[in-house]
Structures are given as structure tokens and as C-alpha cells.
Amino acid sequence: MKDEMSSKEDEIIQRIAGKVREEREKKHWSLSDLAERSGVSRAMIHKIERAESSPTATILARLSAAFDMSMSQLLAETDTRSGTLIKLAEQPTWTDPETGYLRRQVSSWQLPVDIVSIELPAQCSVTIPTVSYPARRQLIWVSEGELTFTEGERMTVLSVGDCLELGEPTECTFHNATETLCRYTVVVVKPA
Numbered sequence: 001m002k003d004e005m006s007s008k009e010d011e012i013i014q015r016i017a018g019k020v021r022e023e024r025e026k027k028h029w030s031l032s033d034l035a036e037r038s039g040v041s042r043a044m045i046h047k048i049e050r051a052e053s054s055p056t057a058t059i060l061a062r063l064s065a066a067f068d069m070s071m072s073q074l075l076a077e078t079d080t081r082s083g084t085l086i087k088l089a090e091q092p093t094w095t096d097p098e099t100g101y102l103r104r105q106v107s108s109w110q111l112p113v114d115i116v117s118i119e120l121p122a123q124c125s126v127t128i129p130t131v132s133y134p135a136r137r138q139l140i141w142v143s144e145g146e147l148t149f150t151e152g153e154r155m156t157v158l159s160v161g162d163c164l165e166l167g168e169p170t171e172c173t174f175h176n177a178t179e180t181l182c183r184y185t186v187v188v189v190k191p192a
Contacts, residue, residue: 017051038066114188125175137189145182148175
């Protein structure tokens with residue numbers, strides 16, 4: 001089971017590497033161009049593109065935003081057709097190597113709505129920069145545990161069943177201040 005998990009993680013790192021390189025080359029950007037647009041160092045982008053490093057959630061968010069994509073699009077595995085069943089075991093997952101934050105892509109990224117399931121470990125925080133949010137409306141719905149969500153200057157504590165619509169784009173921090181796992185769903189309405 002451990003080797004299977006390792007193999008899946010390697011696959012995801014390879015897919016991210018290929019996608020970042022592909023998107024950068026499509027735009028005819030150098031590593032320096034992408035570094036300037038994303039705020040991620042040229043050296044880190046080089047490591048990511050060579051699959052020598054898995055990006056953190058913050059870095060992944062910055063790279064996605066530079067390409068004017070959602071994180072889901074950047075992590076997308078393959079195209080899916082309408083009506084396709086995506087079994088739990090087939091849903092692409094990605095784990096932040098720094099925090100253990102786990103992101104599961106529930107819906108096909110090709111739909112006008114993105115549904116992402118998140119597991120945030122106990123005593124863990126993930127900050128997503130402002131650049132990740134332009135022209136995207138989002139909801140957060142907590143299904144297990146408690147989430148402390150900071151949006152700019154505003155802090156909200158969400159319990160099981162609570163749903164919060166995000167406001168204007170600003171830096172956001174997702175924090176699990178408890179000793180147990182927090183599960184929440186992020187629903188992103190894509191721009192038309």
C-alpha cells in the first residue's frame with residue numbers, strides 16, 4: 001500500500017511538472033517570465049518542472065494564478081466527458097508536502113462549477129494569496145471538524161454544516177486550530 005501511495009504521489013508530481021512546463025511554453029514564457037508573473041522563484045519553478053520538488057499549496061496557487069487558471073485546472077489529470085462517473089479512487093488528489101493539506105478534485109474541472117474536497121490536519125494552516133481569486137466566486141462548506149477562516153481582516157469560525165460565501169478577492173488563510181482533522185468543501189463558480 002505504501003509503494004502504491006508513493007507511486008501515485010510521484011505521478012502527481014510528474015503531472016504538475018508537465019502541466020507547468022506545458023502552460024509556460026504555450027505562453028512562450030521563459031522561467032524568468034513565469035517567476036516574475038507568479039512571485040515564485042525561478043529556481044523553484046525549475047525544480048517543479050523537473051519533478052524534483054512538489055510545490056506547496058501557496059506556490060501552486062501562485063503558479064495557477066499566473067496562468068489565469070484555477071488550481072483544479074493545473075492539477076487536472078485528463079479530460080472527462082459529460083456523464084462520466086468519477087469514482088472516489090479515481091478522483092485526483094494532491095497533498096501539500098509542507099502541511100499535509102490534502103486536496104481532492106471531486107468534479108471534472110471542465111464544468112462551470114469546481115467542487116474540491118479538502119482535509120486540513122490538526123493545528124495546520126494554509127494561506128492562499130489574493131492572486132488566486134480574481135473573477136471566481138467561492139463557497140466553503142464544513143463537513144467535519146472546525147475551520148477558522150481569515151479573509152483579509154475578517155476572521156470567521158465555521159463548524160460542521162456552516163457555509164460561507166467568500167467576498168472580494170483577498171489573501172485567505174484556512175486554519176484548523178483543533179486537535180482533530182477538519183474536512184471542508186470548496187465550491188468555485190468559474191467566470192463565464
